[in-house]
Amino acid sequence: MNEDRVPNLPLVTTIREKCRTCYTCVRECPAKAIQILDGQASVIQTRCIGCGNCVTVCSQNAKQVLSGIEDTERLLAGSAPVAAIVAPSYPAEFTETDTSGLVAALREIGFVSVHEVAFGADLVAAEYARLLAEGDERWVSTSCPAVVSYVRKYHPDLLESLAPIVSPMIATARALHAENGHRRKLVFVGPCIAKKGEARYEQFEGEVEATLTYVEFRAMLAARGVELPAPGGDDDFDPPRGSLGALFPISRGLLQAAELNEDLLSGDIVSADGRSNLADAVTEFEDGDTEARLLDILCCEGCIMGAGFSCEAPVFKRRADVSRETRLRQVSFDHAAWEAAMAAHAGLDLSRTYAAYDQRFDDMPGADELREILARMNKTTPEDELDCGACGYESCRDHAVAIWQGLAEVEMCLPYSVEQLRRTIDELQESHRSLESTKEALVKSERLASMGQLAAGIAHEVNNPLGILLLHANLLLEGCENDPAVAGDVKLIVAQANRCKKIISGLLNFARQSRVVRQPTDLAALVNEVLRTLPVDDGIDIHVDDRLGDPVAELDADQIVQVLTNLLTNAQHAMPAGGRIDVTVDGTEESVMIIVADTGTGIADEHLDKLFSPFFTTKQVGKGTGLGLAVSHGIVKMHRGQISVESNADAARGPTGTTFTIVLPRFETETMAPASLQEITEG
Numbered sequence: 001m002n003e004d005r006v007p008n009l010p011l012v013t014t015i016r017e018k019c020r021t022c023y024t025c026v027r028e029c030p031a032k033a034i035q036i037l038d039g040q041a042s043v044i045q046t047r048c049i050g051c052g053n054c055v056t057v058c059s060q061n062a063k064q065v066l067s068g069i070e071d072t073e074r075l076l077a078g079s080a081p082v083a084a085i086v087a088p089s090y091p092a093e094f095t096e097t098d099t100s101g102l103v104a105a106l107r108e109i110g111f112v113s114v115h116e117v118a119f120g121a122d123l124v125a126a127e128y129a130r131l132l133a134e135g136d137e138r139w140v141s142t143s144c145p146a147v148v149s150y151v152r153k154y155h156p157d158l159l160e161s162l163a164p165i166v167s168p169m170i171a172t173a174r175a176l177h178a179e180n181g182h183r184r185k186l187v188f189v190g191p192c193i194a195k196k197g198e199a200r201y202e203q204f205e206g207e208v209e210a211t212l213t214y215v216e217f218r219a220m221l222a223a224r225g226v227e228l229p230a231p232g233g234d235d236d237f238d239p240p241r242g243s244l245g246a247l248f249p250i251s252r253g254l255l256q257a258a259e260l261n262e263d264l265l266s267g268d269i270v271s272a273d274g275r276s277n278l279a280d281a282v283t284e285f286e287d288g289d290t291e292a293r294l295l296d297i298l299c300c301e302g303c304i305m306g307a308g309f310s311c312e313a314p315v316f317k318r319r320a321d322v323s324r325e326t327r328l329r330q331v332s333f334d335h336a337a338w339e340a341a342m343a344a345h346a347g348l349d350l351s352r353t354y355a356a357y358d359q360r361f362d363d364m365p366g367a368d369e370l371r372e373i374l375a376r377m378n379k380t381t382p383e384d385e386l387d388c389g390a391c392g393y394e395s396c397r398d399h400a401v402a403i404w405q406g407l408a409e410v411e412m413c414l415p416y417s418v419e420q421l422r423r424t425i426d427e428l429q430e431s432h433r434s435l436e437s438t439k440e441a442l443v444k445s446e447r448l449a450s451m452g453q454l455a456a457g458i459a460h461e462v463n464n465p466l467g468i469l470l471l472h473a474n475l476l477l478e479g480c481e482n483d484p485a486v487a488g489d490v491k492l493i494v495a496q497a498n499r500c501k502k503i504i505s506g507l508l509n510f511a512r513q514s515r516v517v518r519q520p521t522d523l524a525a526l527v528n529e530v531l532r533t534l535p536v537d538d539g540i541d542i543h544v545d546d547r548l549g550d551p552v553a554e555l556d557a558d559q560i561v562q563v564l565t566n567l568l569t570n571a572q573h574a575m576p577a578g579g580r581i582d583v584t585v586d587g588t589e590e591s592v593m594i595i596v597a598d599t600g601t602g603i604a605d606e607h608l609d610k611l612f613s614p615f616f617t618t619k620q621v622g623k624g625t626g627l628g629l630a631v632s633h634g635i636v637k638m639h640r641g642q643i644s645v646e647s648n649a650d651a652a653r654g655p656t657g658t659t660f661t662i663v664l665p666r667f668e669t670e671t672m673a674p675a676s677l678q679e680i681t682e683g
Helices: 024-028 053-057 069-077 099-108 118-134 145-154 156-161 168-180 194-198 214-224 253-257 275-287 315-331 335-344 367-376 396-404 414-479 484-510 523-533 557-573 628-638 677-682
Strands: 012-014 034-037 040-043 063-065 082-086 113-116 185-190 210-213 269-273 294-298 519-522 540-546 552-555 579-587 591-598 642-648 657-665
Touching (some): 024 053, 069 185, 069 210, 069 214, 099 113, 113 168, 118 335, 145 194, 156 275, 168 194, 210 214, 269 275, 275 294, 414 484, 519 523, 523 552, 523 557, 523 579, 523 591, 552 557, 552 657, 557 579, 557 591, 557 628, 628 642
Parallel strands (some): 185 210
Antiparallel strands (some): 519 552, 579 591
């Protein structure tokens, strides 16, 4: 029968909730059957060879093996007798008992007989000895179903070199069926996940009905409350019993069972095992780089390292356990009965056929495509290709090819992810700084809003009686012009009342409810007009630097005049011994900028944060109310602009002076509704 159909079984699946996308399974999969999609690893069933490496290396237990427990339970509950056939690697798993205890436990859960696959391995070993003795063909051993699957999917040109011999599991099944007929159902118990797929091949239909890993067998024992008996019982495997076939799970065990010598001088036989050697050994055998007539190869480091083990003992401990049990059994082994059984099954059909199931990709990316993918991973030069292997691929170019093939994602590249993370951190830090700035502005706005409400209340309550007081003081002054002593006192009253009125006027300006009335304004002309009407103290030079290409901006001219007057007046007060004031007007298509810089005494660092707070002033008592900059700040904010200050009051650090910078939108947009100072401060 041709092996024209491969069962597309989900031998291994990923539990998405447990997968941490460490890419270890990608690295350990010899068939590259792991696909990363949206940050999640999944097994591509058509590419999977069932080696179980991904199961073994997954520290999160995110890989789930196709269970054979349900099929076994169904068989045990049926009317047909069920026999167990046990892989010869069992001594490395069930170290708490011996052969007798294992057989007793299998019988207790319902198996009518228990047989060892070691006998099938003996039959297979004899067949390999015969195959090599008959001709000069070159062969790849086929005892490992994962190796067979790997060749069929990724090296189909080697199909004719696959030894046409069944595995020990199938050989044992055929021997038992030859003795008992097919009425007795067989369940394989062993460490191999690939056996689950092998048992479902079309040409092996009816040979083995179910397969259990050691992990699953222990789960069945636990579910039934059955404990493995202590060593020293009388139970043993049912015949036919195996001999040196029990060494098959150890690397080169086939060679010893078949009495074949791996002669390093002749190179006729080459043994290899493990994921890293699988691809290289098969490729070199196909390319003719080795003269071997037999490539004895196992996908794991011997079946003793199969993914179906529950124990975590190291490889040499497992090897020793299998060797010791085989050696002990050989002491009392019935060689005559074994030879009779081997003779009885000498004519047993152990042949099989193979059909290609090509899973190679049809095309590969060209140089341009590869370069584009590498560029997406920030690898634009050969030096950028670190080949660190963190993505699960041996090189950056292998990773890029996998991306082209749809198996991988750019984000799997660790240096790329680190760089993206660094950028994200920078963006978060910038966002944090912006939030801190906004928070500080909100705190200031809350203070301004509170002061505005307070100022409005004070202004309205005090302004009227102050006006009456000032009126009667002026009348009194007119009536006592002839009495110099009284007139002097009254003049003092009038002067102080006028000062109070000026303070109240400042409060009203600070708390006013007026809105910005934007009109097209020539900003350069507006600055010159302010300078023309502003009184300038002796010893002070004012210079204007007009850099505006287009001087027109939509502004509230009266309010901007108030801001400029305040800044220029403050600058003069900061230069009692004279100095220079530079006024610069500049802008872009979207905004205009006014810079007022003086060479005065500067503002101390500890005062800068409080500069726009109401009633804060560095001037002497009677020289200022501390409301000018607060009002200017409010006007700028009502224009949806920004005002900032830089100052140096320490001559040791360089020239002293203060620079105010105002940036205003050139035009009012549809979303830029006019706002009052109260709305700005409350918002």
